[in-house]
Amino acid sequence: MSSLDKAWPDELEADHNTTQTKSHCGPGSRSRSRPGSDMDTDSDSQSRARPQDTLLEVVDTPDRGMAVFARRKIKAGTTVMAEHPLILLHKDEETDPAAIEREFAGLSRSDQKSYLRLWDAQKSRMSRVVSIYYSNCHNCDAFIKPKSETTDAANHEPESEPELQPGTNPRADSDSKVKTKATHGDGGGGSAIGAFSSRFNHSCVPNVQFSYDETTNEMRFRAIRDIPRGKEVCTNYDKTVFEGAAKRRRKQQIYYGFVCACEACEPRTEFWARSDExxxxxxxxxxxxxxxxxxxxxxxxxxxxxxxxxxxxxxxxxxxxxxxxxxxxxxxxxxxxxxxxxxxxxxxxxxxxxxxxxxxxxxxxxxxxxxLxxxxxxxxxxxxxxxxxxxxxxxxxxxxxxxxxxxxxxxxxxxxxxxxxxxxxxxxxxxxxxxxxxxxxxxxxxxxxxx
Incomplete structure (x- = not known):
């Protein structure tokens, strides 16, 4: 995904938690028991019912690969999915392929199998493990702030208009990661990859939105409008809501290896034919x-x-x-x-x-x-x-x-x-x-x- 207008931050501003910023990843994280892994001894965590178990089902489709559908009607504001990430990297690590390989090596055998079953857009000059990460990771920059930063949103007056940013860009852009200079040691920002969250397909008119809760180390998706039973549940991979269908589809083809066929990209009614307008x-x-x-x-x-x-x-x-x-x-x-x-x-x-x-x-x-x-x-x-x-x-x-x-x-x-x-x-x-x-x-x- 290309870097768009610099005046537009690419995350929702700002649902931050500022505690325990470095507790979930980093060089020492492999020695911790990972929530959801075979090493996890927390029986309450293992037995806790997950919303996706009753609300969602993953189906192998003939044209879109694995896709997520609603088992029943879901009301807006419902948490439809919550899971611990397989890997969570902070800003100073996510541009380093060695860090991704290291974190993958620290996963349990079953988590490694789950990881390797995820979509691989076959990024050039990357190993399979690294390519899968960049094909599926979700951007957590809006949800992880530096430990040293004092966040006072009420007194913060931005220089331009960040209030109007187009919303959370859930998928991290592998190209931008390679080009972005890491701020070593600041502990802020980052990205995460999850086993279930990677199954959500893209739509330019999404019905769920991603967030990350740092206090519980959970990736979450919540319905942003009512979702009928049998409807595919989709998020938005893109950074901007303003581009026309042709430009959006070109980027998706380049970075993710698919061409979007949502109602805004392949209009079947006069209403959606005016989406670009x-x-x-x-x-x-x-x-x-x-x-x-x-x-x-x-x-x-x-x-x-x-x-x-x-x-x-x-x-x-x-x-x-x-x-x-x-x-x-x-x-x-x-x-x-x-x-x-x-x-x-x-x-x-x-x-x-x-x-x-x-x-x-x-x-x-x-x-x-x-x-939207x-x-x-x-x-x-x-x-x-x-x-x-x-x-x-x-x-x-x-x-x-x-x-x-x-x-x-x-x-x-x-x-x-x-x-x-x-x-x-x-x-x-x-x-x-x-x-x-x-x-x-x-x-x-x-x-x-x-x-």
Missing amino acids: RRRGMYDAFRTVLGCEKRYTSTITITSTHQQHVRGVRTATETAMHGQHHSLPKKYEAKDKSNGQDFESESECFSIVDEAFAALAKLEALLLKEG VGGPLANTYRSMAKWAERRGDMTQAARWKGKERDVCLVIFGESATSIRTKEIEEKLRKFDNTSDKGTMSRDSRVLTTLR
Whole structure:
């Protein structure tokens, strides 16, 4: 898979757990008993019923190889699969074929057999073990953070628009792994391969979404919409939801050795024949919001600098009036003409906010129509909440944050360890307090001082 627009992170932001980052893999991990392996002595773990045992079945199909189907109707928000990975590698190891070979050698004999039965896209210049890993591993970058990193999502203000990233890219890109420089020792990011999770086929309109829970060392898939009995259960291997069918299928052929035949790629109805049109509209909306972000940041920066200058003029004037200076410093000799510029800047900021919000509303509508109701939709709501806060409308900010929470509950569940969920709840409390006290966000205060 090629590296796409650098402004778009490829993971859902950010359901991180920050504890025990290095406990599941690394040079010493082979000496640990692996959950799910023959070495595992935890009887509770072995006897615990797995959701896939009752909800899913793996079928050998004539055209798609092994595929996963729903045994019965599955409601959105249901965990359909949970398993411990056969191998989990952190960012500083996953580009190293020797690390993959080493971890494979540490598996039990039965796990090695399960591993070798997985799909092999026959990556060139790689051993079979390494090729299978890169053909099936899932990207965990959004779920494993560096141990040394203090995560405070509520106070994190990104430079561009990561809220709009297209969602979790479950499959790791082998080419990008080879090219990516590892940050040795940071313990963050990584990828994992599982015996059952590798059986999910791809769809450009997926009905399940991947996540990794670091505290339990579990790869999980949850239904992001209702799945009828007998329907194939599919995830999304790709990094972006915006590309047209032709480009998506070319990449899939190159990197995975298949050509997607989902409803968005081989439309059988007039509705799906317009899928590419909808995705082009999504991308146009995203580019508009990204442009608004740059203009807004620039305007706020200029306004803040101007305000500092104006305060300097007024302070110098007041000092002179009290007889402490016989004349103003030369840099303050110009007349204070701030009012006109202030109202100009205020008008520009609100115009940018309105433009961004209109583009986000269009993006939301297109995502819903296309059925992309997982990570991309959650991240769109996150961005809508941010722009509403910038406008000083805490009621609307809380509304969109609540919608983000609803989608995240479907994706992640009500896990108390979800930092994404904690960040949302903290923001909602902040909005409530802001409404009660009549206070405003930082950016809104900047705009208010312009009036």
